Amino acid sequence: MKAVTWQGPRDMRVEDVPDPQIVDPTDAVIRVTTTGLCGSDLHLYEPLAPFMTPGDVVGHEPMGIVEEVGPDVRDLKVGDRVVVPFNVSCGSCWTCSRGLHSQCETTQNREHGTGASLLGYSKLYGQVPGGQAEFLRVQFADFLPVKVPEGPSDDRFVYLSDVLPTAWQGVRYADVPDGGTLLVLGAGPIGDMATRIALREGKRVIVADRVPERLARVAALGAETIDIDAVDDLGTEVRDRTDGRGADSVIDAVGMEAHGNPVAEKLIKAVGLLPDKLAEPLMLKAGFDRLAALHSAIDAVRRGGTVSLSGVYGGAADPMPLFQMFDKQLQLRMGQANVRRWTDDIMPLLVDDSDPLGTESFATHRLPLSDAPEAYAKFRAKEDGMIKVVFTP
Structure with a gap:
């Protein structure tokens, strides 16, 4: 089958790889009909390169049609239309039973001290072949895949794999009070969807970004916007719009893809050039990252407010403004x-x-799956008005 594979930093290729097979009796195999390109995929594109192996199949936002089921699968049948969540969770362990599916004890990666395995996401998270492919093995087939009805297009449901639940959790964790203001940092896919969810719930939403097309898109939904490059200081601008206090809640929907720390960016690139045996412990223990968005969130939130992190960070021991966080009594x-x-x-x-x-x-x-390498490059550069890409294998 054809699949998008990682071959090195900024080197994605569509190649022929072996078709997936039923391994465990509770597995299924699906024919992928739509699969997304996520901002988190960009972390593999470069920052997390030390944990990647040439040939890894990437992608974690798939949906499709069930082609085969294992002998112990009871509730899923050939022909069912399903969306596959990006975290591989069993549904029955201690953490899953408490709604912590991203910490599934059955698929935790104890070797690296990380949580549940993720589709298409490096040795840190199980090195499970991903969903930017023509076919996909799905584990725990009676629990993990979400059956969806026939009729509406794939675009209606594919975001259940990641974008929607990530944005939904971000808004829930932000816990915006009645009459309160939510600041969303980043108007990429997660920030955009979190904005839609919060606006629908009647919240005042301010969105900060530096890409005009992204700001125009959320403004059309009814959000207030801030062009980060057009203001002297983001925190001051937010306080000026909120009676001098700051936002009640902030969602950081950017994470390590934030710009603003060229030193950290150079360090990440330098570590990526080291042999994996040297680079991996540096990434896990030395700890460095691009923290511009997180520091902005801490500055812009009001005293006693809440910061909700949806953007992924990779540094293990990054310097944090703990005095400011404690002094402001943040959650x-x-x-x-x-x-x-x-x-x-x-x-x-x-x-x-x-x-x-x-x-x-x-x-x-x-786009067709064959366009994936070019799409990764354009998405990373924020070119061509590219906010959300879906591939058709």
Whole structure:
């Protein structure tokens, strides 16, 4: 089959790889009909290169049609239409039973001290072949995949794999009070969808970004916007708009892809050039990252407010402004989305004929899988108005 493979930093290729097979009796194999390109995929594109192996199949936002099921699968059948969550969770362990599917004890990666395995996401998270491919092996087939109805297009449902539950959890963790203001840092896919969710819930939303097309898109939804490059100081601008206090809640939807720390960026690139045996412990223990967005969130939130981290960070021991965080009495919530925790809550919005979250028009680019290498480069450079890309294998 054809699949998008990682071959080195900034080197993605579409290659022929072996077709997936049923390994465990609870597995299924799906034919992928739509699969997304995520901002988190850009972390593999360069910053997390030390944990990648040439030939790794990437991608973690797939949906498709069930082609084969293992002998112990009871609730899923050939022909079912499903979305596959990006975190591989069993649904029955201690953490899954508490809604912490991203910490699944069955698929935790104890060798690296990390949580549940993720589709297409490096040795740190299980090195599970990903979903930017023509076919995909799906584990725990009676729990993990989400069955969706026939009829509406894939664009209505594919975001259940990651974008929707990640944005949904970000808004839940932000816990915006009634009458409060939410600041969203970053108007990429997660920030954009979090904005849609919060606006639908009647919140005042301010979105900060530096890409005009992204700001125009959320402004059209009803959000207030801040062009980061047009203000002297983001925190001051937010306080000026909120009676001098700051936002009640902030969602950092950027993470390590933030610009603003050229020293950290050079260090990340330098470590990426080292042999993996040297680079891996540096990434895990030395700890450095691009923290511009997180520091902005801490500055812009009001005293006693909440910062919700949806953007992924990779440094293990980054310097944090602990005095400011303690002094401002902040609450900080974070983590990979517990996808299956939220899918039942989100589904009614997706089967609503009015498409209240605008999922069917959410993608800015629908491309064949063969265009993936160019799409990665353009998405990284924020070119061509590229906000959300979905591939058709």
